[in-house]
Amino acid sequence: MPEIRLDGLKKAYGHVTVIEDLNLQMEDSEFTVLVGPSGCGKSTTLRMIAGLETVSGGAILIDGKDVSQLEPKDRDLAMVFQDYALYPHMNVARNMSFALRLARYPKAEIDDRVKKVAAMLDLSPYLDRKPGELSGGQRQRVAMGRALVRDASTFLFDEPLSNLDAKLRGQMRAELALMRQRIRKNMIYVTHDQIEAMTLGDRIVVMRQGKIMQAGSPEDLYGQPQNMFVAGFIGSPPMNFLPVEVGDENGRITLVGSDLQLALSNAVAARLANHKSRSIILGVRPSHFIRDDAGSIDLQIALSEYIGAQSVLTSELCGRPVHVEVSALKPVRAGEQLRFSLNPDTIHLFDPETEAAL
Amino acid sequence: MSIQRASRLTPYVFLAPAAAVMAIALLYPVCYMIYASFLDWNPSQRIGEADWIGLRNYINLLSDESFHESFWVTLKFAALVVGAEMVIGVGLALILDRKLRGMSVLRTIFILPMMIAPIVVGLVWRYMYHPTVGLFNRTLADIGVSPVPWLSDGDWAFASVVIADVWQWTPFIFILSLAALQSLPQSALEASRIDGASGWQQIWHIKLPLMMPVLVVTGLLRLIDAFKVLEVILVLTNGGPGLSTEILALRISRTASEFRELGYAAAMANYLLILLMVLTLGMYFYNKVIEARAVRLRKAAAAAAAKEEGA
Ligand SMILES: Nc1ncnc2c1ncn2[C@@H]1O[C@H](COP(=O)(O)OP(=O)(O)O)[C@@H](O)[C@H]1O
Numbered sequence: 001m002p003e004i005r006l007d008g009l010k011k012a013y014g015h016v017t018v019i020e021d022l023n024l025q026m027e028d029s030e031f032t033v034l035v036g037p038s039g040c041g042k043s044t045t046l047r048m049i050a051g052l053e054t055v056s057g058g059a060i061l062i063d064g065k066d067v068s069q070l071e072p073k074d075r076d077l078a079m080v081f082q083d084y085a086l087y088p089h090m091n092v093a094r095n096m097s098f099a100l101r102l103a104r105y106p107k108a109e110i111d112d113r114v115k116k117v118a119a120m121l122d123l124s125p126y127l128d129r130k131p132g133e134l135s136g137g138q139r140q141r142v143a144m145g146r147a148l149v150r151d152a153s154t155f156l157f158d159e160p161l162s163n164l165d166a167k168l169r170g171q172m173r174a175e176l177a178l179m180r181q182r183i184r185k186n187m188i189y190v191t192h193d194q195i196e197a198m199t200l201g202d203r204i205v206v207m208r209q210g211k212i213m214q215a216g217s218p219e220d221l222y223g224q225p226q227n228m229f230v231a232g233f234i235g236s237p238p239m240n241f242l243p244v245e246v247g248d249e250n251g252r253i254t255l256v257g258s259d260l261q262l263a264l265s266n267a268v269a270a271r272l273a274n275h276k277s278r279s280i281i282l283g284v285r286p287s288h289f290i291r292d293d294a295g296s297i298d299l300q301i302a303l304s305e306y307i308g309a310q311s312v313l314t315s316e317l318c319g320r321p322v323h324v325e326v327s328a329l330k331p332v333r334a335g336e337q338l339r340f341s342l343n344p345d346t347i348h349l350f351d352p353e354t355e356a357a358l
Numbered sequence: 359m360s361i362q363r364a365s366r367l368t369p370y371v372f373l374a375p376a377a378a379v380m381a382i383a384l385l386y387p388v389c390y391m392i393y394a395s396f397l398d399w400n401p402s403q404r405i406g407e408a409d410w411i412g413l414r415n416y417i418n419l420l421s422d423e424s425f426h427e428s429f430w431v432t433l434k435f436a437a438l439v440v441g442a443e444m445v446i447g448v449g450l451a452l453i454l455d456r457k458l459r460g461m462s463v464l465r466t467i468f469i470l471p472m473m474i475a476p477i478v479v480g481l482v483w484r485y486m487y488h489p490t491v492g493l494f495n496r497t498l499a500d501i502g503v504s505p506v507p508w509l510s511d512g513d514w515a516f517a518s519v520v521i522a523d524v525w526q527w528t529p530f531i532f533i534l535s536l537a538a539l540q541s542l543p544q545s546a547l548e549a550s551r552i553d554g555a556s557g558w559q560q561i562w563h564i565k566l567p568l569m570m571p572v573l574v575v576t577g578l579l580r581l582i583d584a585f586k587v588l589e590v591i592l593v594l595t596n597g598g599p600g601l602s603t604e605i606l607a608l609r610i611s612r613t614a615s616e617f618r619e620l621g622y623a624a625a626m627a628n629y630l631l632i633l634l635m636v637l638t639l640g641m642y643f644y645n646k647v648i649e650a651r652a653v654r655l656r657k658a659a660a661a662a663a664a665k666e667e668g669a
């Protein structure tokens with residue numbers, strides 16, 4: 001399978017620049033997820049790769065060859081659209097076989113491929129139906145099937161699950177993850193849902209306003225976010241950001257907030273050498289608060305949301321609302337006063353001006 | 359209860375004026391015409407004095423050579439103009455359905471002919487077809503081609519009226535096709551590009567099939583209209599030379615005014631009416647079939663979704 005590279009890719013509509021200087025390398029048979037808030041340019045990027053949108057600058061290279069001026073059909077890729085984009089007047093079998101019929105494959109081979117893919121996607125009983133006769137989930141699978149039958153070298157997905165209801169979405173996400181293990185192909189998947197991104201991607205590219213904020217494995221993004229945007233975007237409930245000062249307590253670097261004091265380990269403290277007595281942002285994942293009756297963080301619980309194995313507590317710390325995730329084994333009621341501690345090795349630190357990780 | 363009844367009657371109250379106008383302006387003349395078609399009626403008689411001759415007018419028409427000729431001319435005319443208009447109108451729509459600068463101006467210019475009164479269209483074309491000073495023959499003379507008997511030769515005259523009608527009514531097909539094209543699902547067209555369809559294949563496999571319901575109805579509407587055409591041909595050729603362009607509407611008017619056979623003309627008009635009724639019913643049932651299919655698809659989709667819920 002080929003390697004895809006975006007080289008200084010740009011897109012502008014008139015004077016409005018939507019994508020600026022996008023550089024990205026997608027390795028052979030990698031599942032890359034483009035994720036970001038709505039309007040950040042994910043679809044535009046994908047559509048430029050597909051050839052549905054012209055490129056305003058830069059290049060798209062597939063195996064080193066610039067394809068940015070080629071027609072979609074000459075790029076050897078298949079795409080699944082958000083609204084499925086099925087051909088309403090063709091039945092499921094003809095929808096799936098359209099590309100093969102255009103390419104004049106022998107009829108026996110077309111039938112064979114369609115049958116195989118239909119069986120894989122549980123669509124065999126519906127081959128004679130028109131898209132209008134199918135449920136949302138079935139239409140979605142037909143759209144997948146139409147892409148799979150092609151056997152193209154690269155698959156593009158533009159929010160393929162976002163039109164499904166929550167239960168079906170979870171189910172399809174799992175099916176996609178399974179399918180992904182069987183089919184080793186280049187896949188580029190666009191979503192605004194960070195859970196989809198985390199469960200499916202080998203590599204996640206977080207975008208914001210047409211720029212890449214960070215690209216890496218799900219573990220990288222969750223464990224070492226390079227900026228506050230990524231830190232806040234990946235993970236649910238999102239990371240808490242608390243304004244603190246860098247203080248010096250008898251030679252030990254300490255973070256000081258209005259109702260918080262946290263002594264840092266030497267390794268972490270070393271990163272703050274240039275920030276002594278300055279304001280910085282402390283980032284704490286809700287699950288990193290440790291219930292500890294001897295802890296120094298004293299929280300008045302305003303709200304306790306039971307979500308199964310966990311409860312999400314809402315409180316206030318350093319003048320900011322904070323979320324804390326605790327095991328639901330010990331029920332917590334709103335109004336309770338609880339103590340927590342933090343492991344200094346699990347915290348994140350950010351520069352308040354550049355929002356970059358320290 | 360009386361309030362309920364009043365509110366149920368309200369729509370009919372509002373419909374009443376329109377219904378009254380319809381009854382006077384449409385139903386009355388149609389009934390009059392149907393009654394007249396059973397009479398041997400001469401314009402100098404009052405309708406009460408005319409002889410009742412039953413179906414004789416209808417039977418005589420079946421073996422009337424001139425009526426046959428006229429019927430045939432009408433069929434040929436309708437088929438040719440609607441065929442040509444569909445091909446040109448849909449073709450233009452396919453070509454002009456794109457985002458180019460100045461396209462909206464071009465589209466407006468294209469639909470101008472449709473806005474001109476048919477009598478005026480007839481007069482303009484008659485002038486252009488004029489054997490010596492007309493635009494066409496003068497242009498032909500300029501490039502050294504001998505003049506064409508646009509309106510004085512039977513075959514040429516037929517072609518001339520067809521051309522004038524195509525010029526006037528192609529825009530009708532064009533705007534409806536363009537509207538249909540622009541409401542096609544864009545993502546399905548994009549999907550077909552990715553699936554490898556060329557421009558032609560997109561037109562053939564996606565655009566035309568999806569436009570078909572609109573095209574069928576548009577074509578039927580034009581066909582109904584083409585069977586009733588009168589003014590342009592009246593002005594251009596008045597049915598001649600010979601019977602070469604004498605469409606049914608003209609034949610009916612001549613039978614009534616020139617041959618003074620009102621009952622016979624009424625019977626002829628009724629044959630035309632029956633033909634138009636068949637076309638109208640065809641259109642009606644086509645719409646019903648399309649609707650029924652949509653309902654069936656929705657039901658099946660709902661059933662599929664319900665089954666999925668249960669699973
Ligand atoms: N045809 C267009 N003309 C002008 N602006 C557009 C067009 N298409 C998209 N945009 C703009 O480009 C930005 C990115 O859009 P898109 O790629 O669809 O975002 P996403 O898929 O990440 O939600 C949006 O701000 C959108 O308004």
Ligand SMILES: [Mg+2]
Pocket residue numbers: 042043044159
């Ligand atoms: Mg999008």
